[in-house]
Amino acid sequence: MIHGCESSPRPLEGALYVIDNEDHRPAARLARRRFLTVTGAATALAFATGLPGGAHAAAAVGGLPDDPFTLGVASGDPLPHAVVIWTRLAPRPYEPLGGMPYQTVPVEWQVAADERFRHVVRSGKAEARPEYSYSVHVDVRGLEPGRHYWYRFKADKHLSPVGRTRTAPAPGRRVDQLTFAVASCQSWPDGYYTAHSHLADENVDAVVFLGDYIYEYGISTAGGLRDLPDPVPSQFRTEADTLDRYRLQYALYKSDPDLRAAHQNAPWIPVWDDHEVQDNYANLISRDNAPAEDFLVRRASAYRAYWEHMPLRSPAPQGPNYMLYRRFTFGRLAELNVLDTRQYRSDQASGDGWKTDSEARRDPARAFAGAQQQQWLLNGIRRSAATWNLLANQVVLSRMDQDPTAGALYNMDAWDGYAAEQKQTLDGLAALRGRNPVVLTGDVHAAYAMDMKRDFTDPASETFGVELVTTSISSGGNGTDVSAIGQKFYDANPHLKLVNERRGYLVVRLTPRELRADYRAVSYVDRTGAPVSTIKSFTVEAGEPGLNPV
Template sequence: MTEDLRPAVRLARRRFLTLTGAATAVAFGTNLPGTALGSGGSGGLTANPFTLGVASGDPLPDAVVIWTRLAPKPYEPLGGAPYKEVGVDWQVATDEHFRRVVRSGRATARPEFAHSVHVDVRDLQPGRHYWYRFRVDGYLSPTGRTRTAPAPGQQGGLLTLGVSSCQSWPDGYYTAQRHLASEDVDAVVFLGDYIYEYGISAAGGLRNVADPVPSQFRTEADTLDRYRLQYALYKSDPDLQAAHQNAPWITTWDDHEVQDNYAGTISKSNAPVEDFLVRRANAYRAYWEHLPLRGPAPQGPNYLLYRRFTFGRLAELSVLDTRQYRSDQAAGDGWKVDSEARRDPGRVLAGRQQTQWFLNGLNQSHTTWNILANQVIMSRMDLDPTASNLYNMDAWDGYGAEQKTVLDGLALNRHRNPVVLTGDVHAGYAMDMKRDFADPASQTYGVELVPTSFSSGGNGVPVSANGQKFLDGNPHLKFVDERRGYSVLRFDEQQLQVDCKVVPYIDKPGAPISTVRSFVVEAGNPGLEVR
């Protein structure tokens, strides 16, 4: 925990002692599901509990997390499961027919964690596929496929990542996830906004569903039960389930998992800090419950999400959290002209501890490629191509001093081939990272890739008026496409190939996928080249 958060957290804990209600009590609980034999025996489930699918994530050379949640009636409290512990059997095999089961056991699905199951499966072989499944009360889950990371120090090879972000359910169908499920990727990197906290209309927005969305979804999520409902709706989508079943996911959050544009302990509505931290605790708990993350679970309103993954000697992936520790946005948020507040060295986005962790790791890395999974645009982006300059106060541009620290650190590690992956903007961008972003002749030290959103933003267009403004005002920006989709990144020792993929519409299902642009980045020669 950073020093400046401690007084606010203590305040929230004092306030918690005066609060009542099951949702608040559960949000601050500390019991952690494990892989020991469950003491609850039969769960007494009378309907299929695997309505939210299965998933895996956070692959290591010898381990991977497998996940499910028991929810026979996902839109009811606790997913329609009884308020008691339930033993869940799990298996991991080297073949999809489970002829060779190599790991198995029983996990305990606990009601205080919404009967979610997180199994950290250990002692696996590096760099290979596995298949996994769960069973409870005679019900068998779908089969998921996962993959471990290569062995430490392994030379060469190929790393293939699917990358996207921002999947607002009412903004349209998850057609992109269905196509991603057919890609042969080693892992999916998801860059934030897994859910949106907003209420949902009966028609389900652009989905215009035949069966009305239940009335409990009309209000914005702020309690633990309401966040759980939002995840249940999103995760009930068969295309999202298919994408999770195909490969392990490495996830981070942005703002909408809690509240739009929140900053650390500051809410969008400037609610009292102690009240907002209760909401943040609820949101963080629900996030952990619904994604394949290792323990420990969030402790109240705090969760250590930033972490690092290594893929042999080929690539290292550092995952950032740019919401939990940030200072409030400068100048009231939005797009604003330059100011002293924007450049104030006391204001932070990632926070000093996390920034130092990332830069230390980068300085000590021995891999060919160094990838940063990041939520908001890190490079300079000017919305106004005239001399006035307009910067996004919610992105790294709004935190100029810390932005300079990180960009200088990347520039000093040009030989380590830095690649920044970014979400948030509901568009596909590709840009060179420059010593001087205003000078096209300035040294390039890395690339920033912004795969477009899975669904947020609706159908989209190839290039909007604002997209053209970005192209006109930012010479380092090489590509803009504002339709929905994802990118596939293929790393080897010589180069990175980037394929930007989009679908033409998402307001109805069945859209085809196409590659609209491909780039190559040569190892040792930073910069985007059109393939």
């Protein structure tokens, strides 16, 4: 965490980063109460903001012999006049404290209008504190809207790599074009991040990352499909379930140079899904039905480590709850609504997995995004003046039947498993058809393109929007064009216009008249050097929802 100063600060005008900090969710209040009942010195230490008698700021560090910027730099959550810049000091990232001395370390930072830093427009000092794993989050304000900046950090005698970022266009301004990259699911042992290497070469305004930045699983000596010549350290064998262990997992993932390059090239707008904590967790309920009090400690650790390693604004989460859904406006062209469909949901129906219809699946009392977030989403789109209204969403929102034979099978972990709230949300978006709703989704390790229908069982039903599903960066290994299961999806869902199970990402280009979606994929991830290609492209005309193949 930082307590920094900035030269020549200006007021943050026109900020459209919207968060409702009031907590009306009964489940969230219950979570907080249960967390506060947990005792133990370790828990208290892990989540203390200022440790009495702990770390003290040093006027000058007694020398950092090794480069502390091994995990790179990043920026994120761009506003018209502000952006967050991030780094974490870790000269030896797999050691306790990342190889840092147990003291607060001063870090200088600069933001410039040019990559050679001849015109530094903002600068200041921050503190990298051991309580926050020496992460630094600077909310740089007073910037000009809609332009590129370059940034860097300095600790002791060491300079960080230079990152490039971009602010959002000014509110109400006409914008001729925006480009977003959309990515998700990057299991480190499932293969190399070659897709990130190519994503880093794309000229995008921002990267929207839809979750599963890490996977909590333990990692084998050889590193899975990476099949490394040097063994993965032994501390990675066990599943991540403590603060220190989650921190190690992020350090390992960020050791990948292609991921660091993708962060350096553009600001990220990240959101989590399940694997940042535990596979298919639902609010207070763990995969293995651990006592809620124990799971809340784990969730708090995971949320804390997530914040420490992402370019997110302060403050850090101080317990098992963290408000992560938020909204970004890019002039009059686009508004991006970032959803959290994991923290507030009810337990999956029918024991999870792919199941037939049931009363539990249709129970209107079961929450998914939750009533407060759903109202925030639909009211925001209703008030939006943007041409395109995007939803950054973790799991598939549209109806998806797994089997073309009689009797539908639904994914209990996706919106299909929460039919009542799914219908409310789809009906709400259908009523806002003129706002050009576009759902961006990850999770399924496959590229899908779908028309969203008033009635998904009727191909002639009105189309009111589109859902664009990005494949994984690496999760699932090399993949294939269309597997046998993928073909079943294609056959069972006439609104589905693309199935491809290679690894890659999605590029979405917006103009006032048209959206273009380019599905980009690499041919393998079990070794480095795979080329990238566009496997399919679609356009959507503003005011005319529906996918048009290019």
